[in-house]
Amino acid sequence: MLRREASAKRSAALALVFLLACLAPWPRLGALYSSVWCSLLEAVFGDVRFASTTSMHFMPGSAALLRGRENPFWHVVVALSSSSTGATTQFAVNLRAIGYVPDVTFLALVLAWPFDRRPSWRPVVAGFGLVQAYFLLSLALPILLTLSSERVEAIELDPVEDALARTAFGAFVVPPAMSYAVPAIIFTAVVLLGSAGPARTPGLDENRLPTSGIRRLWLGIKRRRRALAVK
């Protein structure tokens, strides 16, 4: 038990060191990260048109484009151009906050899991996919809100949809702590629900269940699982 706790503490310390090392201001990492994502986003969404007149393009952030902004190289500039009016609306999204930090937090948590109890790769991959879904949602919400704004008016959101988008943006994208909390919650969920993670039933000791009915229910679930495993 003590050895397991020591192993867990060692892994957690390693993960924290890994996370802090990733958060260090590595030269050119931001430019590389944003240009990779820009190429991907441009390849997938570059041809998408809204209301048949508004096109969307992604450009890597630069000091010239984003004067006075912290970490310009970590940003992606989204340009919405209207072919009918000729106007272009641009805004920047910080990829470090919505993509890079959640990614490295999730990887740090995978490292933090004690070596002798590593979850299987499937839930980890699924969790990483969910972190990418969070990234895409965090990117999509400001685009959606700008597309529906008075400046662009490429799409129309009814008041309920608009309130929902603003609430989701304010609740899950804007707060800085969400960059850590969302991947941590996703990791906890996939480890708890994952098929091979021994931490699926943390501390639920059937001998300590005081009610015989609950104990019977618990043993029933176990028996059913065993039967399914045999099949």
Added chain:
Amino acid sequence: MTAEPSASSDNAGAASGRPEVTFLLRFAVVSAVLCSLYAFPYSPDAGIHGFITRYLAAYAEAAGAVVRLFDPGARVSGAEIFGRFSLRIVKDCDAMDVNILLVAAVLSFPASWPRRILGVITGLAVVMLANLSRICALYFIGFSAPRTFEFAHRELFPLLLVLLAGGFFLKWARSVRASEPVTASDVAA
């Protein structure tokens, strides 16, 4: 003896009977509802908007009181702290996101209500103290090391707050499990 899950991927069917699934579902619902209530774009005329403005001003007053312990020249006006560096307390500065996640986790954990309420009150107090210290530290970082302000504000301190809240929850849950048997209603409810 701890119940051992089988290695097969049968969890979809059995999932609904697992206490950790109940915990996760409750946590997701409670935190989503509370986060949405806080982040909802209330009309400036709505009563709750005024309440949030007064709450942020009170938060700035509390943070300003901590800052004044170290810099007597600092003063507070509304939700802004002035002095050698200016700080404005807005919605994200009050660590409400961390508070909400902690409250949702404590309320979703199978424990008796008195323990949950005690956990919520203690947890909120711990996070609030940490956040007031964070604001105070940001004030001093702002004028002594302005180049690191953004990193401290956006990355380092949020990480520390999340670690603090997570650590508090794990410690609280462990203490509850050690002193309180799991009851039928806790597991099945």
